[in-house]
Amino acid sequence: MTCERVFFTFxxxxxxxxxxxxxxxxxxxxxxxxxRGMQPAEVQAEVAAxxxxxxxxxxxxxxxxxxxxxxxxxxxxxxxxxxxxEPGTFKDRWIFEHSPHLLVEGIxxxxxxxxxxxxxxxxxxxxxxxxRRLMNALQEAREAGLIGQSILGSEFSCxxxxxxxxxAYVCGEESSMLSSIEGFKGYPRNKPPFPAVxxxxxxxxxxxxxxTLSTLPWILRNGGAAYAKIGSEKNTGTRLFGISGHVxxxxxxxxxxxxxxxxxxxxxxxxxAGGKALKAVIPGGSSTPILTAEEIENITLDIDSVAKAGSxxxxxxxxxxxxxxxxxxxxxxxTRFYAHESCGQCIPCREGTAWMxxxxxxxxxxxxxxxxxxxxxxxxxxxxxxxxxxxGAAASMPVASFLKKFKHEFAYFIEHGxxxxxxxxxxQL
Amino acid sequence: xxxxxxxxxxxxxxxxxTVLQAALRNGIEIPHFCYHPCLSIAGNxxxxxxxxxxxxxxxxxxxxxxxxxxxxxxxxxxxxxxxxSILEFATLNHPADCPxxxxxxxxRLQDYNFKFNxxxxxSVEPKRHQSKFYQINSRIILDRERCILCSxxxxxxxxxxGSGLLGIVERGSHSRVERLxxxxxxxxxxxxxxxxxxxxxLLSRDFLYKSRVWYLxxxxxxxxxxxxxxxxxxxxxQKNWQLRALGKEKNLMAYRISARxxxxxxxxxxxxxxxxxxxxxxxxxxxxTPMVQGVPCSLxxxxxxxxxxxxxxxxxxxxxxxxxxxxxxxxxKSAVSSWLTVYSGADQEPEVGEVVEDQLLIKADKxxxxxxxxxxxxxxxxxxxxGHDLVxxxxxxxxxxxxxxAKVIHLATLQPKAGRAADVLIPISxxxxxxxxxxxxxxxxxxxxxxFEKPESVQHxxxxxxxL
Numbered sequence: 001m002t003c004e005r006v007f008f009t010f011x012x013x014x015x016x017x018x019x020x021x022x023x024x025x026x027x028x029x030x031x032x033x034x035x036r037g038m039q040p041a042e043v044q045a046e047v048a049a050x051x052x053x054x055x056x057x058x059x060x061x062x063x064x065x066x067x068x069x070x071x072x073x074x075x076x077x078x079x080x081x082x083x084x085x086e087p088g089t090f091k092d093r094w095i096f097e098h099s100p101h102l103l104v105e106g107i108x109x110x111x112x113x114x115x116x117x118x119x120x121x122x123x124x125x126x127x128x129x130x131x132r133r134l135m136n137a138l139q140e141a142r143e144a145g146l147i148g149q150s151i152l153g154s155e156f157s158c159x160x161x162x163x164x165x166x167x168a169y170v171c172g173e174e175s176s177m178l179s180s181i182e183g184f185k186g187y188p189r190n191k192p193p194f195p196a197v198x199x200x201x202x203x204x205x206x207x208x209x210x211x212t213l214s215t216l217p218w219i220l221r222n223g224g225a226a227y228a229k230i231g232s233e234k235n236t237g238t239r240l241f242g243i244s245g246h247v248x249x250x251x252x253x254x255x256x257x258x259x260x261x262x263x264x265x266x267x268x269x270x271x272x273a274g275g276k277a278l279k280a281v282i283p284g285g286s287s288t289p290i291l292t293a294e295e296i297e298n299i300t301l302d303i304d305s306v307a308k309a310g311s312x313x314x315x316x317x318x319x320x321x322x323x324x325x326x327x328x329x330x331x332x333x334x335t336r337f338y339a340h341e342s343c344g345q346c347i348p349c350r351e352g353t354a355w356m357x358x359x360x361x362x363x364x365x366x367x368x369x370x371x372x373x374x375x376x377x378x379x380x381x382x383x384x385x386x387x388x389x390x391x392g393a394a395a396s397m398p399v400a401s402f403l404k405k406f407k408h409e410f411a412y413f414i415e416h417g418x419x420x421x422x423x424x425x426x427x428q429l
Numbered sequence: 430x431x432x433x434x435x436x437x438x439x440x441x442x443x444x445x446x447t448v449l450q451a452a453l454r455n456g457i458e459i460p461h462f463c464y465h466p467c468l469s470i471a472g473n474x475x476x477x478x479x480x481x482x483x484x485x486x487x488x489x490x491x492x493x494x495x496x497x498x499x500x501x502x503x504x505x506x507x508x509x510x511x512x513x514s515i516l517e518f519a520t521l522n523h524p525a526d527c528p529x530x531x532x533x534x535x536x537r538l539q540d541y542n543f544k545f546n547x548x549x550x551x552s553v554e555p556k557r558h559q560s561k562f563y564q565i566n567s568r569i570i571l572d573r574e575r576c577i578l579c580s581x582x583x584x585x586x587x588x589x590x591g592s593g594l595l596g597i598v599e600r601g602s603h604s605r606v607e608r609l610x611x612x613x614x615x616x617x618x619x620x621x622x623x624x625x626x627x628x629x630x631l632l633s634r635d636f637l638y639k640s641r642v643w644y645l646x647x648x649x650x651x652x653x654x655x656x657x658x659x660x661x662x663x664x665x666x667q668k669n670w671q672l673r674a675l676g677k678e679k680n681l682m683a684y685r686i687s688a689r690x691x692x693x694x695x696x697x698x699x700x701x702x703x704x705x706x707x708x709x710x711x712x713x714x715x716x717x718t719p720m721v722q723g724v725p726c727s728l729x730x731x732x733x734x735x736x737x738x739x740x741x742x743x744x745x746x747x748x749x750x751x752x753x754x755x756x757x758x759x760x761x762k763s764a765v766s767s768w769l770t771v772y773s774g775a776d777q778e779p780e781v782g783e784v785v786e787d788q789l790l791i792k793a794d795k796x797x798x799x800x801x802x803x804x805x806x807x808x809x810x811x812x813x814x815x816g817h818d819l820v821x822x823x824x825x826x827x828x829x830x831x832x833x834x835a836k837v838i839h840l841a842t843l844q845p846k847a848g849r850a851a852d853v854l855i856p857i858s859x860x861x862x863x864x865x866x867x868x869x870x871x872x873x874x875x876x877x878x879x880x881f882e883k884p885e886s887v888q889h890x891x892x893x894x895x896x897l
Contacts (some may be wrong), residue, residue, distance in 0.1 A: 341600075350601060351522070370554060
């Protein structure tokens with residue numbers, strides 16, 4: 001397996017995030033190459049050849065997404081979704097903090113390919129250093145003539161507008177992000193119309209993840225075919241995996257797709273903290289269904305392999321759970337999060353997430369009653385597929401999978417009023 | 430025309446119509462809370478979910494354009510199961526206090542819950558408590574426990590009345606409808622949100638706890654308070670629920686007013702003044718006994734006096750009521766108008782502080798039938814200089830001082846203004862005591878039905894004209 005890297009190509013120093021250092025790494029060469037020597041359609045073709053799939057969570061092929069854009073509109077917009085709020089995910093933050101120019105260049109490339117004159121970055125409100133580094137990078141790029149009118153002396157002009165979020169998880173959903181950028185309450189919109197037809201300010205809009213856009217400079221510099229050679233066949237390239245939870249070295253690792261999950265946990269992250277056994281893994285951010293230790297035995301980190309095991313690779317935020325963790329308490333952390341973050345627009349999600357949270361909280365308080373688990377399962381069925389956006393499903397997937405795989409722990413808690421384990425989330429070292 | 434099927438029934442939709450709109454137009458019931466034909470699509474109640482053959486999952490019919498050959502399943506076990514679970518969510522924290530809710534009997538949540546759910550809530554959690562009497566404005570209160578956040582009222586104040594009165598604040602299960610500070614507190618159309626509320630959350634303070642709606646029945650009528658002439662329903666007590674002991678006056682009472690859908694004139698809306706029409710019906714000081722020189726007398730005496738006055742007059746005139754119906758005006762034209770000079774009157778002037786005119790419904794002319802009066806008798810208002818010695822005043826709101834020294838015969842529904850008494854006063858019936866029609870400022874004719882019997886001592890104006 002090749003050990004090609006897209007992101008982790010340099011040593012982090014005090015000024016490695018600045019423009020001179022980025023230039024030294026070959027920064028903005030791809031932009032120059034594209035603007036001077038390529039037609040927008042050729043850039044799109046190069047991305048299509050790379051076979052890259054979106055890094056935001058759904059894993060939709062990027063070039064296909066671009067091709068859905070309504071034709072013949074006077075204005076197109078590009079939005080970079082940097083509202084990285086999924087618990088367990090922290091890859092975009094690394095890009096902002098250590099290589100913001102990668103994103104800026106990626107956005108310019110995508111804007112060039114799609115004929116966009118105004119691109120938006122919707123950055124999570126809690127990101128502080130990220131925001132400052134991004135603004136600094138934009139300032140540097142503007143001074144170098146890389147943003148604004150006639151970029152690099154060509155006919156191509158593009159502005160990048162940054163919008164900070166205000167702390168809503170749901171604004172990471174693409175349509176509510178558009179509402180939020182427009183200045184409205186961050187309510188997801190009904191689809192259809194899809195953003196590719198009527199998005200930001202009613203214009204056709206492409207929404208891509210930070211990591212997706214940041215990969216474009218590499219693809220343009222080295223060619224889509226070279227990118228397609230990395231990783232597994234249908235999930236080309238490398239991905240940033242944020243591993244957290246009960247591991248020795250939690251952090252962000254870049255690995256090609258198709259890398260074994262067990263390798264990531266035991267080699268890169270140094271194994272389970274305290275030498276404990278592995279109990280379960282949430283493979284792609286908190287809303288993806290949990291997998292037990294047996295289930296991850298042969299999983300490789302690509303979208304299809306994880307899907308086959310009954311979960312999702314999502315945003316690549318791997319949460320590792322060691323033996324002895326109380327699953328009821330862990331689920332309560334998740335239900336509380338989703339109940340808190342539901343936007344409250346549609347009935348099933350607004351009432352359902354709060355209802356699930358109350359039930360799990362009650363079980364955890366030792367006041368669970370017979371029928372609670374069936375009730376929880378009923379609620380997950382009632383929410384899934386009946387909501388405006390995916391948050392409803394995201395909230396019910398963990399509940400359904402926890403109940404499916406660790407039902408005995410919940411039953412024990414209801415019967416005895418206490419945890420089957422020692423009731424903690426931390427690992428005692 | 431787009432042809433598609435709902436439950437194997439063939440349906441035609443107009444281009445651009447959604448499945449829900451086409452279904453409702455064709456008499457197929459798809460339940461809905463948040464959808465309203467005059468408001469934008471919110472798609473947040475999720476009760477109108479249907480299944481489309483060939484597509485996975487369920488889709489809200491309110492936001493799905495009808496396409497040719499679509500096969501919709503509306504009435505099947507799976508769809509009903511989805512609706513049942515949506516209703517379980519909607520009623521999770523709903524107090525289910527139908528026995529004391531004014532909306533009971535005409536509540537969508539109640540109807541759908543009976544139809545699709547029908548079982549007690551599976552929840553064992555205590556209900557969440559919120560404010561029961563949140564004041565929206567001086568006319569409306571909000572019971573937040575009953576609210577399902579369909580956002581109809583919010584969209585109404587933003588899109589139709591334009592006051593921006595309401596908004597939804599907070600998120601998740603803490604979301605609630607609130608009066609927004611930047612919105613105008615005065616909204617001349619705010620009462621409509623009580624009507625469009627699909628549950629009993631928004632309540633009219635005026636109608637609060639006054640009657641169960643199933644004791645009442647609507648009678649089609651026309652609002653006479655401006656020249657728009659909106660269609661309204663006047664709600665009176667049903668025949669078989671008439672009270673015999675506890676206050677018989679309630680049998681002759683208008684309980685409330687609601688807008689009656691009339692796409693030509695007012696759509697489904699009505700202004701607050703229209704919603705207050707029942708106060709005019711119930712509380713206005715009626716003229717009830719005939720009088721000569723301010724002394725009560727019999728009707729025959731009054732008519733005889735009138736006939737004497739007419740015989741003596743040299744230059745008689747008449748001021749015609751702009752509250753009179755088209756039919757009455759026709760009778761007046763043929764029976765009386767030949768021997769006197771006819772002027773048009775104004776029965777109502779704008780009140781202090783009210784919205785005089787706006788873009789939606791309210792017109793500056795506060796008389797319902799001025800169009801017909803002017804078409805028949807011209808636009809002249811009374812000219813005191815013309816030297817009339819007798820004036821037949823038909824209608825209210827007239828100051829005898831403006832008539833000069835002429836003798837006055839007054840046909841009035843209300844007690845005249847204090848001051849000089851009319852030479853003859855004959856009480857007449859109001860529009861709610863007879864059938865007829867008005868022609869509004871655009872020339873559109875709108876018919877009203879009789880709501881109540883007239884009091885015995887009061888005459889229909891046309892009967893008086895016949896005896897002059």
